[in-house]
Amino acid sequence: MIKSRYPAFPYIIFMAIFIVVPLIMVAYFAFTTSSGEFTMQNIIRVGDYVPVIIKSLFLAFIATLICLALGYPFAYIMARKTSNIRRTMFMLIMLPMWMNFLLRTYSWMTILENNGLLNRFLGIFGIGPFEMINTQGAVVLGMVYDYLPFMIVPLYTIMMKMDHSLIQAAQDLGANPLQVFLHVTLPQSLPGISTGITMVFIPSVSTFIISKMLGGGSELMIGDLIEMQFSSNSYNPNLGSAISFILMIIILICMSVMNQFDSDKVEKEGRMVV
Amino acid sequence: MDKNTIISLKDIVVEFDGESVLRHINLDIHNHEFVTLLGPSGCGKTTTLRIIGGFVAPKSGDVFFDGKKINDLPPYKREVNTVFQKYALFPNLNVYENIAFGLRLKKVPDEEIRERVFEMLDLVNMRGFERKDVNLLSGGQQQRVAIARALINKPQVLLLDEPLGALDLKLRKEMQIELKKIQRETKITFIYVTHDQEEALTMSDTVVVMRAGQIQQIGTPIDIYNEPINAFVADFIGESNIIDGVMKKDYLVNFAGRDFDCVDFGFEENENVDVVIRPEDIKISAPEKGQITGKVESIIFKGVHYEIVVIDGNGFNWKIHSTLYEEPGREVGLSVIPDDIHIMHKMTEEEK
Ligand SMILES: Nc1ncnc2c1ncn2[C@@H]1O[C@H](COP(=O)(O)OP(=O)(O)OP(=O)(O)O)[C@@H](O)[C@H]1O
Ligand SMILES: [Mg+2]
Numbered sequence: 001m002i003k004s005r006y007p008a009f010p011y012i013i014f015m016a017i018f019i020v021v022p023l024i025m026v027a028y029f030a031f032t033t034s035s036g037e038f039t040m041q042n043i044i045r046v047g048d049y050v051p052v053i054i055k056s057l058f059l060a061f062i063a064t065l066i067c068l069a070l071g072y073p074f075a076y077i078m079a080r081k082t083s084n085i086r087r088t089m090f091m092l093i094m095l096p097m098w099m100n101f102l103l104r105t106y107s108w109m110t111i112l113e114n115n116g117l118l119n120r121f122l123g124i125f126g127i128g129p130f131e132m133i134n135t136q137g138a139v140v141l142g143m144v145y146d147y148l149p150f151m152i153v154p155l156y157t158i159m160m161k162m163d164h165s166l167i168q169a170a171q172d173l174g175a176n177p178l179q180v181f182l183h184v185t186l187p188q189s190l191p192g193i194s195t196g197i198t199m200v201f202i203p204s205v206s207t208f209i210i211s212k213m214l215g216g217g218s219e220l221m222i223g224d225l226i227e228m229q230f231s232s233n234s235y236n237p238n239l240g241s242a243i244s245f246i247l248m249i250i251i252l253i254c255m256s257v258m259n260q261f262d263s264d265k266v267e268k269e270g271r272m273v274v
Numbered sequence: 275m276d277k278n279t280i281i282s283l284k285d286i287v288v289e290f291d292g293e294s295v296l297r298h299i300n301l302d303i304h305n306h307e308f309v310t311l312l313g314p315s316g317c318g319k320t321t322t323l324r325i326i327g328g329f330v331a332p333k334s335g336d337v338f339f340d341g342k343k344i345n346d347l348p349p350y351k352r353e354v355n356t357v358f359q360k361y362a363l364f365p366n367l368n369v370y371e372n373i374a375f376g377l378r379l380k381k382v383p384d385e386e387i388r389e390r391v392f393e394m395l396d397l398v399n400m401r402g403f404e405r406k407d408v409n410l411l412s413g414g415q416q417q418r419v420a421i422a423r424a425l426i427n428k429p430q431v432l433l434l435d436e437p438l439g440a441l442d443l444k445l446r447k448e449m450q451i452e453l454k455k456i457q458r459e460t461k462i463t464f465i466y467v468t469h470d471q472e473e474a475l476t477m478s479d480t481v482v483v484m485r486a487g488q489i490q491q492i493g494t495p496i497d498i499y500n501e502p503i504n505a506f507v508a509d510f511i512g513e514s515n516i517i518d519g520v521m522k523k524d525y526l527v528n529f530a531g532r533d534f535d536c537v538d539f540g541f542e543e544n545e546n547v548d549v550v551i552r553p554e555d556i557k558i559s560a561p562e563k564g565q566i567t568g569k570v571e572s573i574i575f576k577g578v579h580y581e582i583v584v585i586d587g588n589g590f591n592w593k594i595h596s597t598l599y600e601e602p603g604r605e606v607g608l609s610v611i612p613d614d615i616h617i618m619h620k621m622t623e624e625e626k
Contacts, residue, residue, distance in 0.1 A: 168329055169362035171349040173376040173427065180350075183375075187366045 026248075029241035042242035049225055049243065056221040057250070059136060059211075060204035063143035067151040067200045068193065070144070075155035075192075076185075079162070090156070093149050105142055105213050112138055112214065134216030142210040143200075150199035158192030194258050202251055222247055278304045279341075280431060280463055281326060286335035288321055288487075295321050297487040299335070303431075303465060303480075308457050310466045310474040313484035314510070319467040320359060322484075323433045326465065328352050340430075355424040359435040359467075361416045363408045369395075369419055370404040376427040394422035397456065413440035418449075425456065431463045438473070450477055471511050475499060483507050504618045505548040512552065515593055519549040519617070527617055530566050530586055534610075538617035548618040554595040555614035558582070564607015568592065570600045584608060 033039050046053075078089045096104060111117045112132040119129040132138055162185070170184045208223030215221070222243060229240030281303040288296040296318045303309050311319045324330040325337060328349035337344050344352060355376070363372050371378075373394050377387045395401045398418040403411070408419060417440050424432060437453070438446045454477050457464045468474055474481050475495040483490045483498060483506075491503040502508035505516045519529035524539035529549045541547060561567045568586035579595045584606060586592060592608060600606060 163362070163365075165358060165360060165362040166364060168349070169356075169358060169364070170375070171329075172327060172354075172356045172358075173423070174350050174379045176350050179379055184364065 026241045026244055029238050030245040031242075032238060034236075034238060042238045043246070045239055046242050046246050049222075052220055052225055053222055053246070053250070055136075055219075056205050056223070059140055059219075059221065060143070060201050063140045063147070063204045064151075064197055064201045066140065066144050067148050068196065071148060071151035071155055071196060072189075072193070075152050075159050078152075078156055079159035093152055096145075097149055101146065102209065104146060105210055108138070108142055108145065109133060109213055112141075133214065134218055136215070136219055138214040139211050139219050139221075142214045143204045143207065146210065147200040147203055150203070151196040154195035154199065155189065155192040158189050162188050197258060198255060201254065205251065206247060280305045280339065281465075282338040283322075283325065284336045284338065286322075286325055286332045286337070288318070288325065288330060289333050295487050296325070296332070299487075299489060301482060301489065301492070303463060305463055306461045308454070308464045308466065308477060308479045309482060310468060310478040310480070311482050311484055312468060312471060312474040312510070313490075314469060317484045318487045319469075319484060320435055323356065323435055323465065323467060326431070327354055327356050327433055353429055354431040354433055355427050355429040356433040357417075357420050357424045357435060357437045359439070361420040363416055363419055363423070365409050367408070368404070369400065369406050369408055369411070372408055372419055373422045373426055375423060390426055391422075394426050397425070397452070398422045399452075414442070414445055417441065421453075425460075425462075428460065429462065431465060434464060434466045436467050436469070438468075446473075453477070475511070483510060485510075502550065502616065502618070504621055505550060506621065508548075508550040508616065508618070513593055515551045515553065515556070517549045517551075517590055519547050521545045521547050521617060525612075527615065530590060531588055532565065534565065534615055535612045536615040536617060537612050538615075541617065541619075546620055548620055550616040550618060551610055551614060553581070553593040554579075555610055556592060556594045557609050558584075558594060558596055558598070558600060559607045559609060561605045561607045564609050566592075566608045567605060568608060570602045570604050570606055573600055573602055 030042055031038055031040070033041070078086055081089065109116070113119070114129055114131070114133065116133070118132065122128040122130070166184050166188070167180055170180045175183060205221075206223045206226075208221065208227045211219050211221040211224055217224075226240050226243050226247075228234060229236045229243070279302045281301075283299050283301040286296050286299040287294065299318075299322060301322075311322060313319055321330060325332055328344070328347060331345070339347075339352065339354075364375065367375070370391055373391045374387050377390065382390075391404070392401070395404060398421055400415065400418055400422065403415065403419075408416060411419065417437060421434075421437055424434075434453075438449050441449060450473060453464075456462075466474075466477065475498075478495055480492065481495055481498045482492050485506055491498060491507050493501070498507065498511055502511060502514075505514075508514045509516060517529050519527050521527050521538075521541040521544065522533060523543055524541075525536055527534050527536045527538070527547065527549060558564075566586050568584040571583040571585050571591065573583075574581045576595075579597050580599060582594045582596055582600055584592045584594060586608070594608070
């Protein structure tokens with residue numbers, strides 16, 4: 001223990017400067033006026049944006065669910081392939097991440113536009129055109145596309161580590177494939193699920209590019225709101241900080257609820273759910 | 275296949291990556307029998323169990339259960355349970371829930387589960403551990419939970435893969451007696467894997483000696499010990515002196531530079547053979563009274579007896595068990611009666 005304290009020292013300083021100080025600054029701005037006096041006014045004004053906050057949480061929640069539903073089977077199948085196929089699949093998952101984030105999102109605009117690729121393609125068969133861009137669906141689609149790898153990677157990692165002998169033990173005791181999944185595979189992959197959810201939900205709930213580009217400004221999210229306070233002519237860093245502050249608290253609450261499910265204590269003390 | 279046969283392996287061949295692991299295994303296991311698979315590490319004991327459990331599909335050959343071919347039956351539909359070599363306890367469940375697992379799947383009422391789990395905990399001496407996290411148990415305790423988890427389902431056949439491997443000698447002996455008692459009372463057919471020959475001899479009705487994916491000999495412990503079929507079995511089951519000899523004619527063998535009367539016959543004239551003599555069957559006497567003479571090389575006290583090594587005129591080291599002390603360096607005579615001279619065909623190159 002004593003040994004490890006010294007090498008940790010630079011990191012502690014690093015964390016203090018780049019994490020703790022900014023957090024304090026956010027809190028300071030959130031509770032002061034532009035002239036630096038204490039006020040609750042900023043926090044109270046966040047109340048006006050409750051519908052936006054709820055919508056952001058909702059869209060991020062939907063996107064996270066879709067990522068989980070797509071990513072889980074994908075990771076499960078991938079982990080069972082031979083190492084060559086695994087490597088290829090992993091590459092394909094990571095490949096879009098090498099492209100610029102803006103570019104990826106922008107390309108979805110050209111696909112979804114009213115006279116974009118998709119509508120033109122459907123038009124060949126006399127279907128459509130559909131109103132796809134500037135909808136909540138488009139925003140969720142963008143989130144899923146951008147953040148799906150963050151779901152797959154932790155799930156894949158945990159499934160690679162999974163103990164195959166436990167699956168055999170369950171089969172041996174009479175568990176059919178569904179029961180094996182419910183009692184062995186799923187409980188063992190819970191830590192991966194909770195990491196994946198965290199990694200997708202947090203960037204989704206605070207995104208502003210995706211909602212701006214694919215939601216066309218009509219589907220305003222918290223991220224957009226915060227960004228507006230700093231960049232547009234309604235410049236108000238104090239309000240922006242207050243919204244950020246509230247957002248952090250909401251995320252904190254969401255995560256602690258998640259961790260409740262994660263801790264295997266719950267399972268161990270309680271009886272097995274059949 | 276007689277009516278009493280519960281499991282039958284017919285000409286089973288298993289290959290992993292082109293390497294043959296089981297080579298034409300034929301084995302009939304009877305109801306209520308305690309069968310032990312015995313053999314050195316890597317000889318295919320676990321693989322044989324996995325064939326029966328359904329976790330490995332044979333390349334060729336058939337598996338029968340109660341007269342029905344079960345080659346394609348998945349493990350969860352087979353009426354066998356396994357105590358795995360590496361326990362494979364569920365880390366997210368406590369001791370109680372690990373043991374209850376099979377019954378929960380069968381939707382047995384809670385009351386009955388409780389009763390049977392506690393019965394099992396008593397049986398394996400783990401009462402009081404039911405709420406414990408299995409990850410915190412010692413190796414021996416985990417092994418006992420694994421035994422309880424398999425036994426609670428009252429399978430027709432229980433497969434046990436070195437279930438006592440992690441226990442200390444005292445607990446091991448206790449559990450041997452316990453398992454034997456359980457087997458006698460429940461009448462469950464036990465297929466037991468070990469590489470401890472003493473364990474195999476004391477517990478089994480039938481011992482199957484395996485080597486490099488092949489069955490060498492099947493028989494009762496007494497048969498296997500007294501009538502080993504070849505030098506490998508003789509050497510693996512207890513200690514042996516194995517010396518090259520020539521079968522002069524029926525009932526006469528030559529080794530250690532002289533002829534001996536023996537009880538074996540049916541060999542070819544002047545066939546090269548392995549002669550096997552147990553260390554406890556050799557008597558030490560004065561040099562002039564022995565059939566072979568030699569010099570005492572070493573003597574070690576082993577508790578019940580001394581282990582004495584005598585080097586004869588040809589340089590062969592004879593292992594002898596005796597309750598009497600012999601001074602190292604002394605000239606002694608060795609003798610053995612015809613009944614205790616076991617003659618075996620040389621193993622062919624392929625068998626080796
Ligand atoms: N899944 C597998 N893939 C490749 N080779 C395997 C596999 N399982 C077993 N083998 C090989 O098959 C041979 C027999 O293995 P097995 O586990 O049956 O031995 P064992 O008799 O149980 O040995 P031990 O006493 O050490 O447990 C070994 O050489 C092993 O390396
Ligand atoms: Mg083994």
